[in-house]
Amino acid sequence: MIPIAKPLIGDAEKRAVLDVLDSGMLVQGPRVAELEAQWARVCGTRHAIAIVNGTAALHVAMLAHGIGPGDEVITTPFTFIASVNSILYVGAKPVFVDIDPDTFNLDVSQIEAAVTPHTKAVLPVHLYGRPADMEPILALAARHGLKIIEDAAQAIGAHYKGRPVGSFGTACFSLYATKNVMSAEGGMITTDDDEIARLCRLLRQHGSERRYYHDMLGFNFRLSDLHAAIGLAQLGRLKDLTTRRQANARTLTQGINNPLVITPLTDNTPGTDSVWHQYTLRVVGMDRDAAVQQLTAAGIGTSIFYPVPAHQQRHIVEMGYAQGVALPVAEQIANEVLSLPVHPALSEDDLSSIIAAVNTLH
Numbered sequence: 001m002i003p004i005a006k007p008l009i010g011d012a013e014k015r016a017v018l019d020v021l022d023s024g025m026l027v028q029g030p031r032v033a034e035l036e037a038q039w040a041r042v043c044g045t046r047h048a049i050a051i052v053n054g055t056a057a058l059h060v061a062m063l064a065h066g067i068g069p070g071d072e073v074i075t076t077p078f079t080f081i082a083s084v085n086s087i088l089y090v091g092a093k094p095v096f097v098d099i100d101p102d103t104f105n106l107d108v109s110q111i112e113a114a115v116t117p118h119t120k121a122v123l124p125v126h127l128y129g130r131p132a133d134m135e136p137i138l139a140l141a142a143r144h145g146l147k148i149i150e151d152a153a154q155a156i157g158a159h160y161k162g163r164p165v166g167s168f169g170t171a172c173f174s175l176y177a178t179k180n181v182m183s184a185e186g187g188m189i190t191t192d193d194d195e196i197a198r199l200c201r202l203l204r205q206h207g208s209e210r211r212y213y214h215d216m217l218g219f220n221f222r223l224s225d226l227h228a229a230i231g232l233a234q235l236g237r238l239k240d241l242t243t244r245r246q247a248n249a250r251t252l253t254q255g256i257n258n259p260l261v262i263t264p265l266t267d268n269t270p271g272t273d274s275v276w277h278q279y280t281l282r283v284v285g286m287d288r289d290a291a292v293q294q295l296t297a298a299g300i301g302t303s304i305f306y307p308v309p310a311h312q313q314r315h316i317v318e319m320g321y322a323q324g325v326a327l328p329v330a331e332q333i334a335n336e337v338l339s340l341p342v343h344p345a346l347s348e349d350d351l352s353s354i355i356a357a358v359n360t361l362h
């Protein structure tokens with residue numbers, strides 16, 4: 001079976017972990033600080049703050065921006081649930097705007113109509129590694145005085161019109177095991193704002209700048225040096241890992257010609273590039289479950305990211321945040337999407353097998 005995801009663990013990762021174990025500095029040692037410095041360089045931001053996972057990164061970003069009860073945050077319903085849960089953790093209300101069927105990201109033409117006097121922030125998600133359309137989002141945020149919190153969990157290394165993802169406001173990344181750059185579990189917040197960075201660091205460490213003196217209610221959301229060491233080894237290979245994903249995506253799109261599926265958009269905007277965290281088809285001419293079965297029988301791993309849009313998830317319905325909400329594009333796309341392997345460990349033979357299996361779907 002060709003797996004849908006495969007963490008690339010080489011000698012560099014193994015050596016990095018052993019070095020940390022040998023050093024005895026398992027937490028709050030130099031690796032976390034190094035990873036933060038390199039991450040900030042990749043994103044072109046003044047600060048990067050390492051956090052235990054991407055969900056905690058989003059949660060902390062919400063708190064650092066003072067978002068809480070009575071506030072509304074505009075976001076996409078077509079995302080991993082953590083994007084929306086972070087809004088719920090702080091007692092704010094998620095307001096869903098439908099998506100663009102070609103990019104799977106927020107339909108920017110619909111955001112303005114969702115703004116109310118209670119809107120505090122927009123939370124775009126760069127889904128599957130494809131940058132959201134940030135220019136209109138930046139303009140709208142400036143017009144209405146809104147914060148931007150990017151969910152860049154899937155998009156390290158991506159650019160939008162020449163600018164790195166993660167540099168448009170406060171941004172949150174995940175280094176979960178299957179992410180383009182991973183540390184088994186891990187997260188990162190990037191920002192240019194000194195005060196937001198200070199608050200994020202405080203929130204990560206029980207509100208404490210000086211040991212056992214606590215200025216605010218915080219958490220233990222620290223990343224360990226073991227995890228940071230893996231992340232550093234991976235980040236050093238970011239260009240190579242990304243180039244391979246992009247080449248794999250190109251090969252798949254060139255090879256797939258079955259009219260029962262739609263291949264993902266190739267964005268030709270100058271300076272804009274997806275980092276292909278996922279390569280996601282729309283299955284439009286046949287039953288998706290049958291497609292999954294046929295691909296599985298051919299030895300191709302697949303996954304559905306995500307079968308249920310956030311506004312239809314049970315806890316969000318029960319909290320009353322989805323009443324009267326019609327998001328027809330997200331609902332349709334959730335029924336059509338099917339992700340294929342695109343990870344850097346694929347061989348030429350693997351790619352040929354995937355293309356052949358997709359082209360014989362019937």
Ligand SMILES: Cc1ncc(COP(=O)(O)O)c(C=O)c1O
Pocket residue numbers: 053054055056079080082083125151153154173174175176186187
């Ligand atoms: C879009 C998105 N947001 C947030 C997260 C949360 O990250 P983590 O799993 O590291 O908590 C993920 C990771 O799966 C994600 O894909």
